[in-house]
Amino acid sequence: MRKCSGVLLILTLAVVLLLSPSPSPVPPPTTAATGPVAHLLPCLPGFSELYPPPANSTAQLSWALLRPLLCRSDALPGTAAGVLEAADAWRNLTLAVADAAAAGEEGRTGGPSCPASVEGDLGAGHARIPCGLAEGAAVTVIGVPREGAARFQVEMVGAGGQVLMHVNVSLGAAGMVVEQNSRTPEEGWGEWERCPPVGDVGSSNGSLQRSLVDGLVRCNEKVGASIIQENNNTMVNVTGNQPEDGQRPKERRQLSGSFSIVEGEPFTVTVWAGVEGFHMTLNGRHETSFAYRERSEPWLIAEVKVSGDLELLSFLANGLPVSEEIDMASVALLKAPPLPKKRTFLLVGVFSTGNNFKRRMALRRTWMQYEAVRSGDVVVRFFSGLHKSEQVNMELWREAQLYGDIQLMPFVDYYSLITFKTISICMFGTKIVPAKYIMKTDDDAFVRIDEVISSLKKSNSHGLLYGLISFQSSPHRDKDSKWFISRKEWPFDLYPPWAHGPGYIISRDIAKFVVRGHQELTLQLFKLEDVAMGIWIQQYKSSGQQVNIVTDDRFYSEGCESDYVLAHYQTPRLMMCLWEKLKTDYQAVCCE
Numbered sequence: 087m088r089k090c091s092g093v094l095l096i097l098t099l100a101v102v103l104l105l106s107p108s109p110s111p112v113p114p115p116t117t118a119a120t121g122p123v124a125h126l127l128p129c130l131p132g133f134s135e136l137y138p139p140p141a142n143s144t145a146q147l148s149w150a151l152l153r154p155l156l157c158r159s160d161a162l163p164g165t166a167a168g169v170l171e172a173a174d175a176w177r178n179l180t181l182a183v184a185d186a187a188a189a190g191e192e193g194r195t196g197g198p199s200c201p202a203s204v205e206g207d208l209g210a211g212h213a214r215i216p217c218g219l220a221e222g223a224a225v226t227v228i229g230v231p232r233e234g235a236a237r238f239q240v241e242m243v244g245a246g247g248q249v250l251m252h253v254n255v256s257l258g259a260a261g262m263v264v265e266q267n268s269r270t271p272e273e274g275w276g277e278w279e280r281c282p283p284v285g286d287v288g289s290s291n292g293s294l295q296r297s298l299v300d301g302l303v304r305c306n307e308k309v310g311a312s313i314i315q316e317n318n319n320t321m322v323n324v325t326g327n328q329p330e331d332g333q334r335p336k337e338r339r340q341l342s343g344s345f346s347i348v349e350g351e352p353f354t355v356t357v358w359a360g361v362e363g364f365h366m367t368l369n370g371r372h373e374t375s376f377a378y379r380e381r382s383e384p385w386l387i388a389e390v391k392v393s394g395d396l397e398l399l400s401f402l403a404n405g406l407p408v409s410e411e412i413d414m415a416s417v418a419l420l421k422a423p424p425l426p427k428k429r430t431f432l433l434v435g436v437f438s439t440g441n442n443f444k445r446r447m448a449l450r451r452t453w454m455q456y457e458a459v460r461s462g463d464v465v466v467r468f469f470s471g472l473h474k475s476e477q478v479n480m481e482l483w484r485e486a487q488l489y490g491d492i493q494l495m496p497f498v499d500y501y502s503l504i505t506f507k508t509i510s511i512c513m514f515g516t517k518i519v520p521a522k523y524i525m526k527t528d529d530d531a532f533v534r535i536d537e538v539i540s541s542l543k544k545s546n547s548h549g550l551l552y553g554l555i556s557f558q559s560s561p562h563r564d565k566d567s568k569w570f571i572s573r574k575e576w577p578f579d580l581y582p583p584w585a586h587g588p589g590y591i592i593s594r595d596i597a598k599f600v601v602r603g604h605q606e607l608t609l610q611l612f613k614l615e616d617v618a619m620g621i622w623i624q625q626y627k628s629s630g631q632q633v634n635i636v637t638d639d640r641f642y643s644e645g646c647e648s649d650y651v652l653a654h655y656q657t658p659r660l661m662m663c664l665w666e667k668l669k670t671d672y673q674a675v676c677c678e
Contacts, residue, residue: 279374302375421491437526451661551596
């Protein structure tokens with residue numbers, strides 16, 4: 087009997103273990119909320135400046151619709167700061183517009199107010215960046231290390247005077263050490279990145295070496311100690327035959343292990359902005375890369391400071407974002423057609439940042455010239471938040487009035503707030519310009535509108551998510567990652583299927599579900615907008631609706647391949663090249 091009781095006990099425990107719930111690596115079949123997931127808060131500071139928007143402004147058609155989203159109790163990180171700073175920017179912009187109108191300059195045709203380059207003050211060691219940095223912009227300093235030089239620093243400073251990014255370069259005979267970090271008002275300084283990495287000096291297997299930024303290593307390996315640099319600037323192998331001490335020329339003190347910096351001799355250091363991060367070169371050689379973190383994006387930079395044990399000979403920031411001179415003849419050709427009064431086939435919402443003037447012009451001159459766009463069957467609009475630079479906002483406002491294709495957002499363009507843009511695009515495509523399909527893309531993506539239309543006409547128009555689909559992806563848990571997601575934000579190990587952000591299309595019924603869900607506060611806000619759309623579509627499916635997920639490998643999220651439908655990371659020059667190839671060769675062939 088005792089033996090049987092023991093067997094029964096074991097069987098009972100086994101059943102209990104089998105039936106007990108365990109942490110799930112994937113979201114449950116239904117994550118739809120049964121009621122509101124948030125509530126509305128009283129007005130945020132700055133709302134009185136932002137609302138109501140001007141009644142006759144065609145650049146703020148979805149501005150009023152976004153107001154309840156900004157007041158949610160579960161608002162996206164940085165919402166309060168983004169709204170408050172936008173209120174200040176909007177107040178300054180309205181005053182500047184009024185002053186320009188009074189002076190008769192509102193439609194000026196003179197030169198741009200955002201310069202392509204600026205020279206720094208050598209004495210003070212700083213350069214003002216009037217319209218922020220953009221991809222390809224660079225800050226180059228030529229300096230001479232002083233006697234006994236130990237270090238120098240480069241600081242990227244925001245519009246409010248706060249240091250957004252710090253680069254510290256320590257000099258010594260043992261080698262050069264570069265330390266980099268960024269900070270936010272909410273979190274303070276992040277984790278320092280050191281090159282060479284601590285405990286792994288000179289090794290290509292260091293943690294910083296394993297992840298690339300724009301295809302470049304985060305920390306370049308140093309040249310070995312088998313070479314020295316002499317006064318005559320020649321390289322000598324010290325492991326071979328060496329002259330007697332009396333015959334050896336007098337050497338200057340070496341200040342870096344790779345001998346790029348020599349005491350008393352000029353050197354050149356350049357910090358340039360890529361797609362994914364900042365990069366530093368020394369005398370033309372790549373040294374370090376630092377991935378953008380939240381609030382360290384290049385457009386936020388208003389000033390660059392250089393200090394330390396060096397005498398500055400030259401200080402130049404070039405490749406800066408610049409607005410084009412206005413040619414009214416070309417404006418007439420590029421201006422957006424009037425909004426159609428009937429339902430349109432496709433709305434394309436393009437994410438853009440205020441100072442990306444050249445990117446927007448490249449799109450207007452290329453794929454926005456498709457006949458479907460010019461006829462109004464496809465409507466294209468840029469969705470841009472306000473900038474912290476008064477000059478950028480003034481140029482952006484003039485651009486919006488000239489071309490009629492920009493929708494301004496009532497917040498500063500922080501990366502953590504881009505999901506508001508996605509919802510705004512859905513609002514625009516369901517309430518302002520009723521569209522059968524809604525597409526989201528970026529201003530550095532080339533879209534073959536003809537192929538998109540052809541594919542959509544073959545697709546089921548209900549419950550559609552079309553693009554390059556990720557079916558098995560996990561959240562980034564590294565706190566310094568731009569895409570960091572905590573377990574509180576998403577407790578599961580996998581995301582539901584989602585389409586990569588450079589370009590995807592949803593059907594009208596899903597867009598209406600997204601808009602209604604956020605108006606009724608039954609959908610979760612999530613700061614990664616493309617993943618957020620996947621989460622919302624999963625909830626749409628859980629509500630009993632059919633979902634049609636179509637993946638297309640011709641949507642290239644990291645470059646271009648032949649026969650593309652969408653090519654990402656395309657510069658304005660490449661945009662023009664792709665368009666010329668389509669027009670002359672009638673082939674979707676990449677330019678690089």
